[in-house]
Structures are given as structure tokens and as C-alpha cells.
Amino acid sequence: MKRMLWVLLVMSIGATFPSSLFPLYQEQFHLSSLQLTILFASYAAALLPALLIIGSRGSAWGLKKVLRTSILLSLLSTLVFLLGNQAWMLFLGRILEGIAFGAFTGTAVAFLLQQSPAHETGRALRFSAIVNTVGFGLGPAITGLVIQYIQLQPMHLPYGILTVLLASGAFALETLADTASPQTTYAPAKISLGVPSAIRPYFWSFIALPIFMVFTLNGVVLSLIPSFVKNVIHSSNLAVSGLLILVLFGIAAVSQLFGWPRQSITRVRFGVVLLALGAWFTVISGQTANLGLLWTGIFIQAIGMGWTFQGSLQLAGRLPKPEERNKVISTYYLAGYAGFIVPIVGVGMLTFLFALNLALILLNIVASAVILYIFLFSFRFERFYNKLHQTSHMSE
Structure with missing residues (x-):
């Protein structure tokens, strides 16, 4: 359970990580208030369809496979921000992170419950909520502290730290066994809220x-x-x-x-x-x-x-x-x-x-x-x- 909670923590950190950098992005790329609002909303707009589509098919595709892909997408989003030198790359990075966390969210809790004994379901759900909440708060805090006090490559160093965190999450995921097999029989790709x-x-x-x-x-x-x-x-x-x-x-x-x-x-x-x-x-x-x-x-x-x-x-x-x-x-x-x-x-x-x-x-x-x-x-x-x-x- 602890290793899966770590995976959940680092992905939650990544979801809110760029928030403290938005004022710098607005200044560097001369973004209007409307553009900044759209940048903020693009994450949620990408997350919702990912949740809808992958949430309805995650069990069929294999939970661990979906989680692995989500972490890779989050790493790709981090790379886009790391290399970003134009405004459109910021939007691409947030959209990729929205898709990554949308695919990850419901699947991660289901996989955590799969890793936990039946009598610890309540405990697993309780800790997943706590870890998720802490991660959302740590993301902006880590970024803000790094860019304010380290002042070394402020637009890049935070994402270097996030890359290390996500890599550790990917490693932790690979040490966990997937006890349920994905469906091998063909099923129509029906999208359902379920x-x-x-x-x-x-x-x-x-x-x-x-x-x-x-x-x-x-x-x-x-x-x-x-x-x-x-x-x-x-x-x-x-x-x-x-x-x-x-x-x-x-x-x-x-x-x-x-x-x-x-x-x-x-x-x-x-x-x-x-x-x-x-x-x-x-x-x-x-x-x-x-x-x-x-x-x-x-x-x-x-x-x-x-x-x-x-x-x-x-x-x-x-x-x-x-x-x-x-x-x-x-x-x-x-x-x-x-x-x-x-x-x-x-x-x-x-x-x-x-x-x-x-x-x-x-x-x-x-x-x-x-x-x-x-x-x-x-x-x-x-x-x-x-x-x-x-x-x-x-x-x-």
C-alpha cells in the first residue's frame, strides 16, 4: 500500500506543480488575463474526457498499464514545460498533464484497493484521500520555494525536481504486482459513466x-x-x-x-x-x-x-x-x-x-x-x- 500511496503523492504534486510559475509565465510570454484563465482551464478541460473515456475502460485495458501510461504522459508534460520557449508549449504541457491525471485518478484508487486486503478497504480509501490532498498542496509550495529562494534556473529547476519525483513514482509502480488481468475478449469501446x-x-x-x-x-x-x-x-x-x-x-x-x-x-x-x-x-x-x-x-x-x-x-x-x-x-x-x-x-x-x-x-x-x-x-x-x-x- 505504501508504494502505491507514493505513486499517488507524486502524481498529485505534478497536477498542481506549475501554479506558482503562472505569474512568471504571464510576464515572460506577455499573456493577457484571458489567456492565463484559458491556460488554467485547459488542464481541467483535458482531464474530464480522459476520466470519462479511460475510467470506463481502465479495468479492460489493465489498471497497471493505464497507470504506467499516465506517469509517462506526466513526464512528457514536464519535458514540454522544461523546454518551453513559446506560449503554445505551456498550453500543450497543461493539456498533457490533464490527460495524464485524468487517466490516473480513478484508476489509481481502484489499483490501490486491489493491492490492499479486503478488511483494509476503508483504511486504503482514507489514506488515498489524505495523500491526494497533501500532494495538491505540496505542488505549488515546492515550486514557489524553489523559484523564490534557490534562484537557479527558476523556469527549469522546479521541473528537474518534478522529473526525479515522477521517475521515483514510475519505479515504485513497477515493483507492484498487477493481481488482476485485463480482459482478453473483445468488448465494444462503450463510454459509460458506470x-x-x-x-x-x-x-x-x-x-x-x-x-x-x-x-x-x-x-x-x-x-x-x-x-x-x-x-x-x-x-x-x-x-x-x-x-x-x-x-x-x-x-x-x-x-x-x-x-x-x-x-x-x-x-x-x-x-x-x-x-x-x-x-x-x-x-x-x-x-x-x-x-x-x-x-x-x-x-x-x-x-x-x-x-x-x-x-x-x-x-x-x-x-x-x-x-x-x-x-x-x-x-x-x-x-x-x-x-x-x-x-x-x-x-x-x-x-x-x-x-x-x-x-x-x-x-x-x-x-x-x-x-x-x-x-x-x-x-x-x-x-x-x-x-x-x-x-x-x-x-x-
């Missing part, structure tokens, strides 16, 4: 929708952090934004180690409420330029993110049958990354009609209504989940 009809309404309302809201509201926070560093903290230090992002994801990771609440359903129930509360603190801090409100919002939202992510991922792994997990978990991440695009597209469109602050308030109002629905639906989900487990125990 959520069984018996669990579909419960999955979408209490597993997919919460992770969608996690990525949506986190996108708002991540979009506010750079402006706070510049306008409130009045710092040009490139490491600060990365460290703030690390704090957000770090608190989210630590919150997943809390022993309470013990039940996954309760974690999601309380987690989404904290998400909404933290988001309101953060948006209000953006209007008042109040750093204390920002830290309060980040702290509350980070705990909500950690609990919601961990609890919903555990339910996504437990609810389906083992042979259905790869598709279901891929669909779970598909829902999450769809939420990642909302702040970019939704707020971007609203700013044509309203000021940015008002656009963020409108987004938060909609998000709060969705979270209220999730909270109320949680009691119906709990009855279904308990009944499902009673039935499975009786059949055993």
Missing part, C-alpha cells in the same frame, strides 16, 4: 454532488489567494501563494486524521456545512480586505474539504461492487473536476453582468442552496446505506 442503476440516485446526490461542491468552492478560494498576497499582504514573494495553498490543503489533510466524526455519512454531512460557512467568510474577506476573515474562512473550509472529500471517497469505494469500483470512482472524480471549472466559467460569465464581488456572492448563494439539499438528502442516504449493508451481511 454508476449502477441501483445506487445511481444516491451516488449523484450524496457522493458526486458533495465532491462537486468541494472543487467549486475551493476554486473560489484559490482564485482569491493570489490577489490577497498582492493587495492585502503586499508581498511580491512567489513562495507566499504556494505556502497559503499548502496551508489550505494541509489543514484539510490533518482534518482527515480526526477520530470524530467516525461515520463517513456524518463526515460528509458536517463537511458540506463547514464548506459553505468557510466560503462565506472567504468571500466577505475579499470584499473587506480583511486578512483575519480570510484565515478563518480557509481554516473552516479546509476542515470541510477534508471531511467531505474523505467521507465521499470512502462511500464511492464502498457502495459499488468490487468489479464496478473503477468506473464509479472515475465518475466520482469526473464530478469533482467538473466543479473545478465552475469558478472559471461561471464567475467569468457573471462578471460580464456584475462586479466580481457580486458574482462571487451569487455563486455562494447557489452553492449554499445545493449544500442545503445535500444535508437534507443525507438522512435518506443513511437509511439506504444501512439497509444495503444489512442485506449484504445477510447474504454472507
Whole structure:
């Protein structure tokens, strides 16, 4: 399990690695704000179809084979950034990384569960969520610290470090045995979200929708952090934004180690409420330029993110049958990354009609209504989940 968790960590680091370099790219290649937004969105736009296509076919192709290809694509993306001397290469690098992480995400969790004993499924899912969260925070932090304090080839040295990390992940993957064989019989290349009809309404309302809201509201926070560093903290230090992002994801990771609440359903129930509360603190801090409100919002939202992510991922792994997990978990991440695009597209469109602050308030109002629905639906989900487990125990 430890070696697969290392693979998951280095790939998660790679997914967010270039974030701290975006201001340098904007200056070097004279990118407009719109071009920078498109660069940011191109990653998620490439990730979603990769999740959809490969998530539905990963088990048939062989999980380890898909993971190996994903790491190679991530290495190729790193090489493109390393050699990039034109703006189009930045877009190519982010698109390649989006495809790589999209192919990797759902498949990695399914492969981790394959490597873990049946009685450790819950533990494996818990640690995969923690490692994923830590990796997302470490990426921008490592890059920011390197370019700010080492100041040796700032556009290249970070990617040299990432190459070493990814190579170590590839080596760790090759030491793991693939205990399941890919399908050898021909099957039509049907693309399917792969959520069984018996669990579909419960999955979408209490597993997919919460992770969608996690990525949506986190996108708002991540979009506010750079402006706070510049306008409130009045710092040009490139490491600060990365460290703030690390704090957000770090608190989210630590919150997943809390022993309470013990039940996954309760974690999601309380987690989404904290998400909404933290988001309101953060948006209000953006209007008042109040750093204390920002830290309060980040702290509350980070705990909500950690609990919601961990609890919903555990339910996504437990609810389906083992042979259905790869598709279901891929669909779970598909829902999450769809939420990642909302702040970019939704707020971007609203700013044509309203000021940015008002656009963020409108987004938060909609998000709060969705979270209220999730909270109320949680009691119906709990009855279904308990009944499902009673039935499975009786059949055993």
C-alpha cells in the first residue's frame, strides 16, 4: 500500500506543480488575463474526457498499464514545460498533464484497493484521500520555494525536481504486482459513466454532488489567494501563494486524521456545512480586505474539504461492487473536476453582468442552496446505506 500511496503523492504534486510559475509565465510570454484563465482551464478541460473515456475502460485495458501510461504522459508534460520557449508549449504541457491525471485518478484508487486486503478497504480509501490532498498542496509550495529562494534556473529547476519525483513514482509502480488481468475478449469501446442503476440516485446526490461542491468552492478560494498576497499582504514573494495553498490543503489533510466524526455519512454531512460557512467568510474577506476573515474562512473550509472529500471517497469505494469500483470512482472524480471549472466559467460569465464581488456572492448563494439539499438528502442516504449493508451481511 505504501508504494502505491507514493505513486499517488507524486502524481498529485505534478497536477498542481506549475501554479506558482503562472505569474512568471504571464510576464515572460506577455499573456493577457484571458489567456492565463484559458491556460488554467485547459488542464481541467483535458482531464474530464480522459476520466470519462479511460475510467470506463481502465479495468479492460489493465489498471497497471493505464497507470504506467499516465506517469509517462506526466513526464512528457514536464519535458514540454522544461523546454518551453513559446506560449503554445505551456498550453500543450497543461493539456498533457490533464490527460495524464485524468487517466490516473480513478484508476489509481481502484489499483490501490486491489493491492490492499479486503478488511483494509476503508483504511486504503482514507489514506488515498489524505495523500491526494497533501500532494495538491505540496505542488505549488515546492515550486514557489524553489523559484523564490534557490534562484537557479527558476523556469527549469522546479521541473528537474518534478522529473526525479515522477521517475521515483514510475519505479515504485513497477515493483507492484498487477493481481488482476485485463480482459482478453473483445468488448465494444462503450463510454459509460458506470454508476449502477441501483445506487445511481444516491451516488449523484450524496457522493458526486458533495465532491462537486468541494472543487467549486475551493476554486473560489484559490482564485482569491493570489490577489490577497498582492493587495492585502503586499508581498511580491512567489513562495507566499504556494505556502497559503499548502496551508489550505494541509489543514484539510490533518482534518482527515480526526477520530470524530467516525461515520463517513456524518463526515460528509458536517463537511458540506463547514464548506459553505468557510466560503462565506472567504468571500466577505475579499470584499473587506480583511486578512483575519480570510484565515478563518480557509481554516473552516479546509476542515470541510477534508471531511467531505474523505467521507465521499470512502462511500464511492464502498457502495459499488468490487468489479464496478473503477468506473464509479472515475465518475466520482469526473464530478469533482467538473466543479473545478465552475469558478472559471461561471464567475467569468457573471462578471460580464456584475462586479466580481457580486458574482462571487451569487455563486455562494447557489452553492449554499445545493449544500442545503445535500444535508437534507443525507438522512435518506443513511437509511439506504444501512439497509444495503444489512442485506449484504445477510447474504454472507
